[in-house]
Amino acid sequence: METVVGVEWNDEGKDEENGVEKSSSALSSPKQIADPVIYKLVRVEGDGRLVPATDDELMEVGDFLEDDKSEMHDVADTVQTLGCMCNEGLSSEKTLIESSEGLLKSKNSKVDACKLNARLEECFPSSTLSLKDNHINQFGDTGGVPKPPDKMMESGSSAAAVCAGLNFDFSKLKGEICLDKLSIRELHEVFKATFGRETTVKDKLWLKRRISMGLTNSCDISTTMFMIKDNNLVKKGDDEGSKDVDGSFTHDPSVGTIDVNCKGSPSSIGSQSEDHQIGSGKKLRNHGVDLDSGSEQLHTEQRTAKRMRKPTKRYIEELSEVDSRDYSQRLMSSPKNAGLGQIAPRSFARPVRNVLSDGRTVVTRLDSLGGLGVHVPYVSRVRRSRPRKNVMALMHSFPARCQMSQFFAELEKDRQHSVMSRSELEENLRRTQADSSGDNSDDNVVTVPTAKGGMRRKHHRAWTxxxxxxxxxxxxxxxxxxxxxxxxxxxxxxxxxxxxxxxxxxxxxxxxxxxxxxxxxxxxxxxxxxxxxxxxxxxxxxxxxxxxxxxxxxxxxxxxxxxxxxxxxxxxxxx
DNA sequence: TTTAGGG
DNA sequence: CCCTAAA
Known part of the structure; x- marks a missing residue:
C-alpha cells in the first residue's frame, strides 16, 4: 500500500548526543525553543519500504487523498522537507527516513515480509529482537506465511500472539499484538485503546494501518522502544534506545518502518494485492460510493481529505487556540513529541489584513501548514462554545492539512481531541449551563460528590x-x-x-x-x-x-x- | 511549583 | 483521580 507518511524528526535529545552535561535545568532551557521539528514526507511501500516523497508526490498528496485514481509515483529520490517548525537550518536534519530507507531498500525485489524481518534482524541483532526471535524465525521458515497466531500456539510459544475476544485483551498477547486476525469489531477495540477514541471505519486494512502507525510512528511517540512487525507490536531492544544517547538516531527510523502490510497476514501475496486495492482502487473509500453508505455520522476518519475548502471559523478558532496554547506553553522546552501538534508554528503567525469582496476586512495570519503559506483568519483564541464533535472533520478539510498523511491527520485528531479537554471543559464549566447541546458526553467528565461538600469534576480519561x-x-x-x-x-x-x-x-x-x-x-x-x-x-x-x-x-x-x-x-x- | 504518597 | 505534606 502506498501511504504517504509524514515523519517527524527533531533533534530532541541533542543534548544527549553531544554528551553535554544536562543539568535538570537544561531541560527547560530556552535554547530548546529553537529545536526544530521537521516533517518529511515519505511513502510506505507495500513491502514496508520507506520511500521519500517526490515533489510530485507532495503536490499530489492532496489529490491523493481526494482522488481515487491518483497514484503515487514510485520514483523518488528527494526527501522533501515539508515543514520546519521554528527555525530552519538545523544542523541535524538527519533523517530517519533516509537511513531507514537505506536500511530497508535492499529488499524491494521481493515483497516479502521475511526479508524485512531478516533485514531487521541484521540491524538489530540479538537483544534487540530477543523478544521476537522465534517470531521472526517462524515467519521466515514459513516463507512469509506466518502461522496464524491462535490459541494453539499461545500455549507453546511466547511468541504466539493471541487476539481473541471482543474486548481486546492485550494481556493475552504475550508480548505481541497481532492485528491480522482481528475482526472489525476487535480492531475497533484496539483502535480505541490506542487512540482513545472511537472509530467507525470498517475497513480492516485501514484500521490495522492506523493502529500500527499509531503505535510505532515516531511522530507521536518516539519509536525508540517499540515497533510493529508484521502487525505485531514488539519491543525493541535496549540497544536501540541507547541510540538517543550516543547520537545515532539513524536506526530509530527503521522502527518507523511500519510494516503493516507485508505481513503477516494469511497470505502475503493476497494481502499485498489487497493493499494495492486500497491504495489505488478504493483508496480508503474516501469518496467511494460506499463511503459510509447510509451510515451514521460523518466518518471523520474517512474524510480526512475532502476538497479544499475555506477554513471555517470554527476551524480557525480551534487553530488559534492551539496557537495560543503553544505560545503559552512557556518556552516550550522541547518541541519533541509535540509533533504535528504544533500545526502552526508560532513563528509564522503574522497577522495580515485582507479585504474581502464584500468589503469586510479580516485579519489573517500566515499559517504555514505543511510548508505552504496559507492565510487564515485570525481570531481570538476564545471560543464561544464547544466545538462540534466533528470539528475535526472540518480540520481535515483544510487544504494544507491534506498535505499530511492520513496518519498525521489521525494523530492530529488525537491530539486535538486532547487539546480541547481540560481547559476547555473548565471554560465551558465556567460558562455554566448554557449550551446543553454541548453535551458533556464526549468528555468523560463527570462530577463526583466529594466528601467535603461540593461536587468535583473528575476527569476520567482512559490512558491510551x-x-x-x-x-x-x-x-x-x-x-x-x-x-x-x-x-x-x-x-x-x-x-x-x-x-x-x-x-x-x-x-x-x-x-x-x-x-x-x-x-x-x-x-x-x-x-x-x-x-x-x-x-x-x-x-x-x-x-x-x-x-x-x-x-x-x-x-x-x-x-x-x-x-x-x-x-x-x-x-x-x-x- | 514540583514530588511523593496516601486516600 | 484527588488531596496534601514537604521540599
Missing amino acids: LVEVMKLVEGVSKCGAGRWSDIKRLAFASYSYRTSVDLKDKWRNLLKASFAQAPPDDVMNSRKPTSMPIPEPILERVRELAETNARVPPNLGTSKPTVGSRNSQDTMSGYL
Missing part, C-alpha cells in the same frame, strides 16, 4: 496505549520522578495529563508490570476495566524500574538517568 508508551519512554529518558519534565517533553500536547497524572500512571504501570500476568482464564472474564498493557511495555517498565532503582536519579555531574538503561545491555557496542 500511545500515552502509555510515551510515558514509558519519557521515564526512560528523564527518569522516573521527573514528571514535570516528562510532561513537558512527551505530553506537551496532552493538556489533560498533569505531571501528577503521569506519576500516578507510572505507579500503576509498575504495579501492573510486577504483578505476574494472571492466567488468561481469570483475566479472560471479560474485564471491562481498563485495557491491559501489552507485555512488551510492561517489560520495559520493569527494566526502567530496575535501572531507576539501581541508579537513583543522580543529579549533578552524570547525566541523570539518560542512558541509564544502557547499564544493562552489553550489546550496545554491537551496533
Whole structure:
C-alpha cells in the first residue's frame, strides 16, 4: 500500500548526543525553543519500504487523498522537507527516513515480509529482537506465511500472539499484538485503546494501518522502544534506545518502518494485492460510493481529505487556540513529541489584513501548514462554545492539512481531541449551563460528590496505549520522578495529563508490570476495566524500574538517568 | 511549583 | 483521580 507518511524528526535529545552535561535545568532551557521539528514526507511501500516523497508526490498528496485514481509515483529520490517548525537550518536534519530507507531498500525485489524481518534482524541483532526471535524465525521458515497466531500456539510459544475476544485483551498477547486476525469489531477495540477514541471505519486494512502507525510512528511517540512487525507490536531492544544517547538516531527510523502490510497476514501475496486495492482502487473509500453508505455520522476518519475548502471559523478558532496554547506553553522546552501538534508554528503567525469582496476586512495570519503559506483568519483564541464533535472533520478539510498523511491527520485528531479537554471543559464549566447541546458526553467528565461538600469534576480519561508508551519512554529518558519534565517533553500536547497524572500512571504501570500476568482464564472474564498493557511495555517498565532503582536519579555531574538503561545491555557496542 | 504518597 | 505534606 502506498501511504504517504509524514515523519517527524527533531533533534530532541541533542543534548544527549553531544554528551553535554544536562543539568535538570537544561531541560527547560530556552535554547530548546529553537529545536526544530521537521516533517518529511515519505511513502510506505507495500513491502514496508520507506520511500521519500517526490515533489510530485507532495503536490499530489492532496489529490491523493481526494482522488481515487491518483497514484503515487514510485520514483523518488528527494526527501522533501515539508515543514520546519521554528527555525530552519538545523544542523541535524538527519533523517530517519533516509537511513531507514537505506536500511530497508535492499529488499524491494521481493515483497516479502521475511526479508524485512531478516533485514531487521541484521540491524538489530540479538537483544534487540530477543523478544521476537522465534517470531521472526517462524515467519521466515514459513516463507512469509506466518502461522496464524491462535490459541494453539499461545500455549507453546511466547511468541504466539493471541487476539481473541471482543474486548481486546492485550494481556493475552504475550508480548505481541497481532492485528491480522482481528475482526472489525476487535480492531475497533484496539483502535480505541490506542487512540482513545472511537472509530467507525470498517475497513480492516485501514484500521490495522492506523493502529500500527499509531503505535510505532515516531511522530507521536518516539519509536525508540517499540515497533510493529508484521502487525505485531514488539519491543525493541535496549540497544536501540541507547541510540538517543550516543547520537545515532539513524536506526530509530527503521522502527518507523511500519510494516503493516507485508505481513503477516494469511497470505502475503493476497494481502499485498489487497493493499494495492486500497491504495489505488478504493483508496480508503474516501469518496467511494460506499463511503459510509447510509451510515451514521460523518466518518471523520474517512474524510480526512475532502476538497479544499475555506477554513471555517470554527476551524480557525480551534487553530488559534492551539496557537495560543503553544505560545503559552512557556518556552516550550522541547518541541519533541509535540509533533504535528504544533500545526502552526508560532513563528509564522503574522497577522495580515485582507479585504474581502464584500468589503469586510479580516485579519489573517500566515499559517504555514505543511510548508505552504496559507492565510487564515485570525481570531481570538476564545471560543464561544464547544466545538462540534466533528470539528475535526472540518480540520481535515483544510487544504494544507491534506498535505499530511492520513496518519498525521489521525494523530492530529488525537491530539486535538486532547487539546480541547481540560481547559476547555473548565471554560465551558465556567460558562455554566448554557449550551446543553454541548453535551458533556464526549468528555468523560463527570462530577463526583466529594466528601467535603461540593461536587468535583473528575476527569476520567482512559490512558491510551500511545500515552502509555510515551510515558514509558519519557521515564526512560528523564527518569522516573521527573514528571514535570516528562510532561513537558512527551505530553506537551496532552493538556489533560498533569505531571501528577503521569506519576500516578507510572505507579500503576509498575504495579501492573510486577504483578505476574494472571492466567488468561481469570483475566479472560471479560474485564471491562481498563485495557491491559501489552507485555512488551510492561517489560520495559520493569527494566526502567530496575535501572531507576539501581541508579537513583543522580543529579549533578552524570547525566541523570539518560542512558541509564544502557547499564544493562552489553550489546550496545554491537551496533 | 514540583514530588511523593496516601486516600 | 484527588488531596496534601514537604521540599
